[in-house]
Amino acid sequence: MKRRVQWQTWGVGVTLLASASVSAGPITFNSALPVAKGALINREILLIHRFKGDVTSANRDLEVNGLASVLVYGVTSKLALFGVLPYIDKNLDINGGQSIARHSKGIGDTKLFARYTFFKQDERGKTLRFAAFGGFKAPTGDDIQTDSFGRLPIPLQSGSGAWDTLGGVVMTYQTLDYEIDAQLSANNKGRANDFALGNEYRADVSLQYRLSPLEDDTHSFLYGVLEANLIHLDRNQLLGMDDDNSGGTSLFLSPGIQYVTPKYVLEAAVQLPVLQNLNGSALATDFIFTTGFRINF
Numbered sequence: 001m002k003r004r005v006q007w008q009t010w011g012v013g014v015t016l017l018a019s020a021s022v023s024a025g026p027i028t029f030n031s032a033l034p035v036a037k038g039a040l041i042n043r044e045i046l047l048i049h050r051f052k053g054d055v056t057s058a059n060r061d062l063e064v065n066g067l068a069s070v071l072v073y074g075v076t077s078k079l080a081l082f083g084v085l086p087y088i089d090k091n092l093d094i095n096g097g098q099s100i101a102r103h104s105k106g107i108g109d110t111k112l113f114a115r116y117t118f119f120k121q122d123e124r125g126k127t128l129r130f131a132a133f134g135g136f137k138a139p140t141g142d143d144i145q146t147d148s149f150g151r152l153p154i155p156l157q158s159g160s161g162a163w164d165t166l167g168g169v170v171m172t173y174q175t176l177d178y179e180i181d182a183q184l185s186a187n188n189k190g191r192a193n194d195f196a197l198g199n200e201y202r203a204d205v206s207l208q209y210r211l212s213p214l215e216d217d218t219h220s221f222l223y224g225v226l227e228a229n230l231i232h233l234d235r236n237q238l239l240g241m242d243d244d245n246s247g248g249t250s251l252f253l254s255p256g257i258q259y260v261t262p263k264y265v266l267e268a269a270v271q272l273p274v275l276q277n278l279n280g281s282a283l284a285t286d287f288i289f290t291t292g293f294r295i296n297f
Helices: none
Strands: 039-055 060-074 077-094 100-107 110-122 128-139 164-173 178-188 198-213 219-234 248-260 265-279 284-296
Touching: 110 164, 219 265, 248 284
Parallel strands: none
Antiparallel strands: 039 060, 039 284, 060 077, 077 100, 077 110, 110 128, 128 164, 164 178, 178 198, 198 219, 219 248, 248 265, 265 284
């Protein structure tokens, strides 16, 4: 009997802070700060995700490495458009009575979504904003890769072969010394090849606190970041039946750091699991490391 594994590949690191001028912001999710009309922001994200799982007859180690390119364009001061294209490399090692290694790499599925600011309150030295976002994921990644053991299972493919829909709301409260962001989101996974990944539901919160200016002109700053990510994944489905070895609820704490200038941001964070209530033998996360940069054109 074949065992199926499930993991979130890009639950982290596919959205970006977008504002008229680059500033601090969440590392693992979005913000509600505005994009100036006609402005273009690029973010490049390197993701390293490590999983481990033990079953009666085998130990499983999964490595997911990827690079996501993100572009955002300001249509108006309230409406921004986002596009995310990842390149993903996955390696699964199963060590039991027989050692098995399976591997895939390639362009992943593309995410396209819009974000609209429906409330803003600006005061001297601070701002409060609420925004809603929604869009879809298109199956641009390869979902028919094979190896010496045959066709790879969908969770190990570069793409899912399915169309997904996503949406949520996000809040940002920003002052001169700190910023607080919070997000609620849902990702409804589509079905392809008689298989559907479990739907994803998230609640995220982030605090970025300015530690010090790094130059006399106070144009460069160092921020400490602390985020929490509560993520629930429904069970995968194959031929209409639930996979009891997939899905579950995880809570991560994510300390990070950001170097912020008027034109670009350098940042890094590590997501550490503090709670993993998973179903059956679903793979557990060891850690997720995210680093990258943002540039305002």
